[in-house]
Amino acid sequence: MKDIARHAGVSQSAVSFALNGRAGVSEETRERVRRVAEELGWQPSTAARALSGEGAATVGFVLARPADTLGVDSFFLQLVSGIQEVLAERHLGLLFQVVEDIADECAVYRRWWAEHRVDGVLVVDPRTDDPRPDLLDELGLPAVVIGGAPEERHPGLSTVWADDAGAMASVVDGLYALGHRRIVHIAGLAGLAHTERRIRTLAAEARRRGLTEVQSVTTDYSDAEGAAVTRRVLGGSAPPTALIYDNDVMALAGVAAASELGFSVPADVSVVAWEDSALCRMVKPWLSALSRDSVEFGRTAARELTALLDGGPARTVRVPVPRLIERDSTGAAR
Amino acid sequence: MKDIARHAGVSQSAVSFALNGRAGVSEETRERVRRVAEELGWQPSTAARALSGEGAATVGFVLARPADTLGVDSFFLQLVSGIQEVLAERHLGLLFQVVEDIADECAVYRRWWAEHRVDGVLVVDPRTDDPRPDLLDELGLPAVVIGGAPEERHPGLSTVWADDAGAMASVVDGLYALGHRRIVHIAGLAGLAHTERRIRTLAAEARRRGLTEVQSVTTDYSDAEGAAVTRRVLGGSAPPTALIYDNDVMALAGVAAASELGFSVPADVSVVAWEDSALCRMVKPWLSALSRDSVEFGRTAARELTALLDGGPARTVRVPVPRLIERDSTGAAR
DNA sequence: ATTAGTGACTAATACGCATTAGGTTGACAC
DNA sequence: GTGTCAACCTAATGCGTATTAGTCACTAAT
Numbered sequence: 001m002k003d004i005a006r007h008a009g010v011s012q013s014a015v016s017f018a019l020n021g022r023a024g025v026s027e028e029t030r031e032r033v034r035r036v037a038e039e040l041g042w043q044p045s046t047a048a049r050a051l052s053g054e055g056a057a058t059v060g061f062v063l064a065r066p067a068d069t070l071g072v073d074s075f076f077l078q079l080v081s082g083i084q085e086v087l088a089e090r091h092l093g094l095l096f097q098v099v100e101d102i103a104d105e106c107a108v109y110r111r112w113w114a115e116h117r118v119d120g121v122l123v124v125d126p127r128t129d130d131p132r133p134d135l136l137d138e139l140g141l142p143a144v145v146i147g148g149a150p151e152e153r154h155p156g157l158s159t160v161w162a163d164d165a166g167a168m169a170s171v172v173d174g175l176y177a178l179g180h181r182r183i184v185h186i187a188g189l190a191g192l193a194h195t196e197r198r199i200r201t202l203a204a205e206a207r208r209r210g211l212t213e214v215q216s217v218t219t220d221y222s223d224a225e226g227a228a229v230t231r232r233v234l235g236g237s238a239p240p241t242a243l244i245y246d247n248d249v250m251a252l253a254g255v256a257a258a259s260e261l262g263f264s265v266p267a268d269v270s271v272v273a274w275e276d277s278a279l280c281r282m283v284k285p286w287l288s289a290l291s292r293d294s295v296e297f298g299r300t301a302a303r304e305l306t307a308l309l310d311g312g313p314a315r316t317v318r319v320p321v322p323r324l325i326e327r328d329s330t331g332a333a334r
Numbered sequence: 335m336k337d338i339a340r341h342a343g344v345s346q347s348a349v350s351f352a353l354n355g356r357a358g359v360s361e362e363t364r365e366r367v368r369r370v371a372e373e374l375g376w377q378p379s380t381a382a383r384a385l386s387g388e389g390a391a392t393v394g395f396v397l398a399r400p401a402d403t404l405g406v407d408s409f410f411l412q413l414v415s416g417i418q419e420v421l422a423e424r425h426l427g428l429l430f431q432v433v434e435d436i437a438d439e440c441a442v443y444r445r446w447w448a449e450h451r452v453d454g455v456l457v458v459d460p461r462t463d464d465p466r467p468d469l470l471d472e473l474g475l476p477a478v479v480i481g482g483a484p485e486e487r488h489p490g491l492s493t494v495w496a497d498d499a500g501a502m503a504s505v506v507d508g509l510y511a512l513g514h515r516r517i518v519h520i521a522g523l524a525g526l527a528h529t530e531r532r533i534r535t536l537a538a539e540a541r542r543r544g545l546t547e548v549q550s551v552t553t554d555y556s557d558a559e560g561a562a563v564t565r566r567v568l569g570g571s572a573p574p575t576a577l578i579y580d581n582d583v584m585a586l587a588g589v590a591a592a593s594e595l596g597f598s599v600p601a602d603v604s605v606v607a608w609e610d611s612a613l614c615r616m617v618k619p620w621l622s623a624l625s626r627d628s629v630e631f632g633r634t635a636a637r638e639l640t641a642l643l644d645g646g647p648a649r650t651v652r653v654p655v656p657r658l659i660e661r662d663s664t665g666a667a668r
Numbered sequence: 669a670t671t672a673g674t675g676a677c678t679a680a681t682a683c684g685c686a687t688t689a690g691g692t693t694g695a696c697a698c
Numbered sequence: 699g700t701g702t703c704a705a706c707c708t709a710a711t712g713c714g715t716a717t718t719a720g721t722c723a724c725t726a727a728t
Contacts, residue, residue, distance in 0.1 A: 013717080016717085025675095029676080046449045047384035047713085049714085050715095051682090051684065054715080093451065095427050096428050098414065111425075114375070116381050223616055256617065259618070279586075281557070282557055282590055335685070345709075346685085347709080348707060359707075379683085382684035382685040382713090385684080385713045386713050
């Protein structure tokens with residue numbers, strides 16, 4: 001800016017005013033300064049900006065997962081991609097970190113905020129008993145919880161959530177209509193908010209219809225556990241006629257396990273995957289799946305965060321209910 | 335630091351010396367200052383650090399892929415996870431951005447460097463005719479090219495590469511030994527350096543053995559194209575007896591397509607996937623696959639970058655040759 | 669003719685840290 | 699008793715930007 005000022009024959013402050021669209025310079029000068037800045041290829045130093053109180057122009061994203069669990073999950077990359085799209089428009093950077101567990105994640109938030117490294121964060125995988133909202137509130141760090149529970153609102157936090165309960169109800173509806181009475185839900189990680197929501201909803205739907213042979217089993221989302229649980233429940237005396245898997249990977253592994261046991265899909269057992277991806281069309285039969293737009297989910301979350309950074313109020317936003325794509329893995333109960 | 339200085343009864347400079355392990359303060363004072371800093375929960379402002387010439391304590395990572403291609407690729411998340419592990423030790427942040435194409439990617443590098451947002455970058459998906467190394471050289475932006483060609487070294491760039499040529503040679507060796515003479519390589523994106531390396535190596539190996547019915551077909555890595563190419567080549571008059579897929583997703587889709595056409599794996603056609611993941615054990619038959627440690631790949635790249643940032647020389651480092659895991663999808667040629 | 673006001677600009681300061689140039693004290697040698 | 703040196707510490711400056719407090723010339727109002 002010093003150089004620009006010299007070349008344009010004005011003071012440094014005038015340059016600042018001109019480039020930031022503030023009053024205090026004539027239109028003519030402003031234009032001249034703009035031209036010079038352009039010629040000199042000037043870009044504002046984010047460090048200096050941050051130092052003089054403008055914020056870091058960066059938002060943080062922490063993924064608390066052991067490295068080897070990261071593998072086959074298409075959800076996060078798509079989510080991040082959607083987040084990016086919105087952030088990039090406003091030239092906001094995305095600071096990304098992978099950590100082992102929630103405690104580490106909290107430590108990262110603390111450090112980032114203390115170091116003025118981020119202006120806000122996006123929180124994923126909310127849990128039923130989650131220390132993070134309290135921490136963020138305490139720090140005053142603007143945040144959007146992705147997939148959070150709509151009830152439990154913290155004053156300063158925005159929440160973007162998908163209606164898992166509604167989706168689960170519609171899936172059960174569909175299966176019930178097909179004559180299924182014995183249903184097993186191979187759920188994801190226990191303790192995750194959306195896992196618990198799905199489990200609760202399934203239980204409620206079962207109660208409502210008087211179904212007693214309906215259960216949920218939590219897993220670690222891995223193909224191994226998906227297959228193991230499938231083998232266990234299908235090996236029982238009154239095996240379920242429908243299986244709901246909390247992700248596509250487990251559904252795939254489950255179908256493989258079922259075939260090995262001599263169960264044919266969907267003749268003997270119907271399968272629904274909670275998460276649609278190319279995988280679902282890569283096995284025979286093609287898997288019926290709940291599809292949601294993860295990229296759009298990311299966009300929505302990012303938009304909420306930018307709104308928060310602009311001083312807007314914390315909000316709770318719902319994204320569209322996941323839609324059931326009926327393919328070949330679901331059919332009438334035997 | 336001002337507060338710390340006041341509480342400890344010393345000057346601000348003394349605090350700086352004490353906390354940065356520089357000479358100029360007594361051991362006793364240093365300890366006292368440390369204690370006070372601890373009590374006050376002080377964390378250095380990265381913005382201020384960056385401003386006073388210490389660098390941004392951040393490295394950049396740009397992924398140039400259309401949003402919808404990101405889905406099913408386990409490689410990048412694992413890579414990033416490995417990168418993280420090394421960066422986190424040194425409290426370096428990872429600035430992540432997804433863009434549409436290479437031109438945008440270059441623009442991001444320019445901006446980041448001009449804004450002093452990053453100290454270095456990690457470059458992925460190098461191409462045969464790639465503008466990025468030249469740009470990075472020109473900017474003087476420290477960088478590590480991941481998966482780059484070992485030949486084409488730019489003065490300032492480090493390169494971390496896997497020996498695709500060696501791996502391809504060993505795969506062809508194995509298939510040849512099993513009696514395969516007609517081999518099709520369903521390759522990845524044309525123009526990517528490693529794609530071209532694999533194609534060249536396959537051609538060379540074929541020539542060396544006098545095989546004429548060997549070819550590579552480039553794709554966009556998607557399951558759709560993988561299946562389409564599979565159908566096309568298997569539908570020909572003298573169909574190949576072995577298929578090499580450049581990723582796991584296409585291999586899976588290929589196997590499905592082959593079954594539909596009445597080809598049994600591995601009796602009629604052998605299949606090798608270039609990238610191992612849970613997917614390969616999720617179909618019957620389990621897929622033989624080239625396995626490499628993507629997390630370690632990331633670690634290595636990050637280590638090279640930190641070395642570069644410490645003022646070390648640019649180097650070219652090779653990671654271990656991918657190893658062929660023989661499962662059930664490869665067998666003797668019919 | 670003085671005052672109040674306004675538009676266009678400059679000078680000065682702050683942000684939080686690192687660093688460099690000084691300053692003071694005490695020990696030691698001559 | 700003067701000079702030298704080392705150890706320890708303080709004062710001052712700079713990094714690049716935003717902002718606040720002036721300054722100056724000129725116009726409009728009293």
